[in-house]
Amino acid sequence: xxxxxxxIPSTTSVETEEISACPNCSSKKLExxxxxYDRQHKSSQQEFIYSRCKECNLVxxxxxxxxxxxxxxxxxxxxxxxxxxxxxxxxxxNLSNERSLGDRQKYQYVRKILKASFNTSKASLKALPFKNxxxxxxxxxxxxxxxxxxLDFGCGSAQFLNEARKQGWDTLGMxxxxxxxxxxxxxxxxxxxxxxxxxxxxxxxxLDFVRMNHVLEHLYHPKxxxxxxxxxxxxxxxxxxxxxxxxxxxxxxxxxxxxxxxxPRHIMLYSPPxxxxxxxxxxxxxxxxxxxxxTKDFARSLGxxxxxxxxxxxxxxxxxxxxxxxxxQLYIPxxxxxxxxxxxxxxxxAKK
Numbered sequence: 114x115x116x117x118x119x120x121i122p123s124t125t126s127v128e129t130e131e132i133s134a135c136p137n138c139s140s141k142k143l144e145x146x147x148x149x150y151d152r153q154h155k156s157s158q159q160e161f162i163y164s165r166c167k168e169c170n171l172v173x174x175x176x177x178x179x180x181x182x183x184x185x186x187x188x189x190x191x192x193x194x195x196x197x198x199x200x201x202x203x204x205x206x207n208l209s210n211e212r213s214l215g216d217r218q219k220y221q222y223v224r225k226i227l228k229a230s231f232n233t234s235k236a237s238l239k240a241l242p243f244k245n246x247x248x249x250x251x252x253x254x255x256x257x258x259x260x261x262x263x264l265d266f267g268c269g270s271a272q273f274l275n276e277a278r279k280q281g282w283d284t285l286g287m288x289x290x291x292x293x294x295x296x297x298x299x300x301x302x303x304x305x306x307x308x309x310x311x312x313x314x315x316x317x318x319x320l321d322f323v324r325m326n327h328v329l330e331h332l333y334h335p336k337x338x339x340x341x342x343x344x345x346x347x348x349x350x351x352x353x354x355x356x357x358x359x360x361x362x363x364x365x366x367x368x369x370x371x372x373x374x375x376x377p378r379h380i381m382l383y384s385p386p387x388x389x390x391x392x393x394x395x396x397x398x399x400x401x402x403x404x405x406x407x408t409k410d411f412a413r414s415l416g417x418x419x420x421x422x423x424x425x426x427x428x429x430x431x432x433x434x435x436x437x438x439x440x441x442q443l444y445i446p447x448x449x450x451x452x453x454x455x456x457x458x459x460x461x462x463a464k465k
Contacts, residue, residue, distance in 0.1 A: 126159045127182040132175045135166035136381065137391060142167040143175065146359075147369040149376035152417055155427070156186050161377045169390070172359040172382040180333045186378055187290070246405055246451075253351055253462055254322070256281040261321040266342065267328030269293050271300035278302070282322070287311070312341045320346045325354045329388075330379040339395050346465040352397060354461050355405075360384040361457040362450040363411045370417035372410045373457055385459055397463035404456035408443040409434035411457065 134141045146163040164175035178186070256263075260283050265274055268286035274297055278284050286297035286304045297304035305311050323342055332338055346352070357373030358364065359382040364371045373379075383391065385402050392400070416430035425433075433439065450456050 126157070127178045127185060129159075129161070129176055130179050132164075132173065132177065135169060135171055136173055137171040137387070138166060138169040140166050140168035146172050147374070149369045149374055151186055151376060151378075152370075153372075153375055154186065154188055154191070156188065163374070163376070163382070169387060170384060171387050172384075174377060174380050177380060178377055183333075183377065183380075184289075189292075246403060249403060250460060253353060254280065257321050262319060263322040263324065264315075264320050264342070264345070265324045265326070266338075267325060267331070268297055268304075271297045271302060273324070273326070274302045275300055285315070285320075312345065315345045317344050318347045321350050323350070323352045325352070327355055327357070329354055329383070330356050330375075330381055333380055335381065335391075336395065339392075343395055343397070343465055348465060350465045352392075352463045352465065354388065354463075355458060356383055356388065357410075358384060358404075358455075358457055358459050360455060361410075361459075362447070362455050363414045363457045365455075366411075367414040367418060370414055370421065372413040372417065385454065385461065388461055392461070392463050397465060399464040401462045403460045403462075404451040404454055405458040405460060406448045406451035406456055407458065408440045408447050411443055411447065412436065412439050415439075 133143075135143065143164040143166055146165045148160050148162055150158055150160050160176075161174055161178075162176035163172055165172050177183075254277070259281075261281070262285060263277050263282040264285045264287065265277070266287045268274055268288050269290075270293065271286065274284045274286050278301075284302045286294070286302050287307055288294050288297070288304075289307045291306060294304045294306045305314060320342075323346060329335055342352070357375075357379070359373075361373070364373060368374075369376075374382075389400055389402070412433040413430055416425060416433035419425045420427050420430050447456070
């Protein structure tokens with residue numbers, strides 16, 4: 114994907130294709146899931162269609178840009194190429210002092226309500242089945258030995274690779290974006306641009322760990338990519354995949370206004386059972402699934418909802434996640450959603 118491409122004028126349409134059978138199980142028993150367009154980058158008003166397979170439950174873009182055209186929906190300011198979201202928000206957002214003060218006051222008020230309603234003292238919070246998500250994830254990221262090799266497939270910026278190197282990993286970054294590959298290389302990592310022949314540059318059974326952080330949902334040919342990755346992994350190597358959850362709470366409430374939909378860049382949307390079955394077909398095993406408790410996806414989905422009704426401007430949608438009052442209101446419900454396996458995002462670890 115060429116990240117330097119100019120945005121498509123809103124009056125322009127890209128060439129599309131219609132997928133009449135499930136790309137996972139080949140079933141033709143499909144139902145409409147939603148219609149959507151590129152809300153996040155406003156590149157075009159062209160409508161695309163997501164369908165759900167009635168046999169395996171995969172949600173996928175059934176009327177989608179042809180693969181050679183989808184790069185046009187990845188502008189220069191596409192998030193993963195820009196570093197952390199907080200850094201981008203600090204650069205792009207100009208919240209008024211009055212609003213910031215108002216949100217702080219509301220946040221303090223909500224904290225009092227939550228403490229009274231849920232008795233959220235330190236003791237009672239410890240009694241709730243809330244797991245330390247980050248600590249559990251980090252346990253998998255300990256290098257297995259000297260010169261243990263980690264591949265970050267779809268690395269975006271070099272931020273994660275830099276942190277992995279500090280932990281002792283021998284790092285390798287891969288991405289479709291020439292810009293992302295250059296950034297990783299400039300930071301001292303071996304970096305490769307995805308192509309049909311790029312796998313020849315990696316030895317078979319040489320990788321100890323592969324990270325695919327919000328990448329799989331972008332792929333037109335996920336089986337082909339994961340098969341190639343599997344060949345390069347050592348026996349017992351770990352694969353980590355993080356994806357948005359089409360069975361999560363925000364998806365179920367907002368559907369076409371769901372932030373995680375990210376139409377039309379997200380080609381296939383996997384629920385935990387669908388992704389696990391898919392990986393079993395590719396000879397992965399020893400699965401562990403973690404549901405990530407976050408408030409920002411629901412908050413930004415609410416932003417789309419409010420924007421559609423003229424309550425806020427489109428420029429305010431992403432800043433919804435910064436509203437402490439709203440985050441405080443959503444904190445407990447999102448924790449409960451994660452416990453109920455209905456979080457907006459999930460992570461799956463598997464062994465080769």
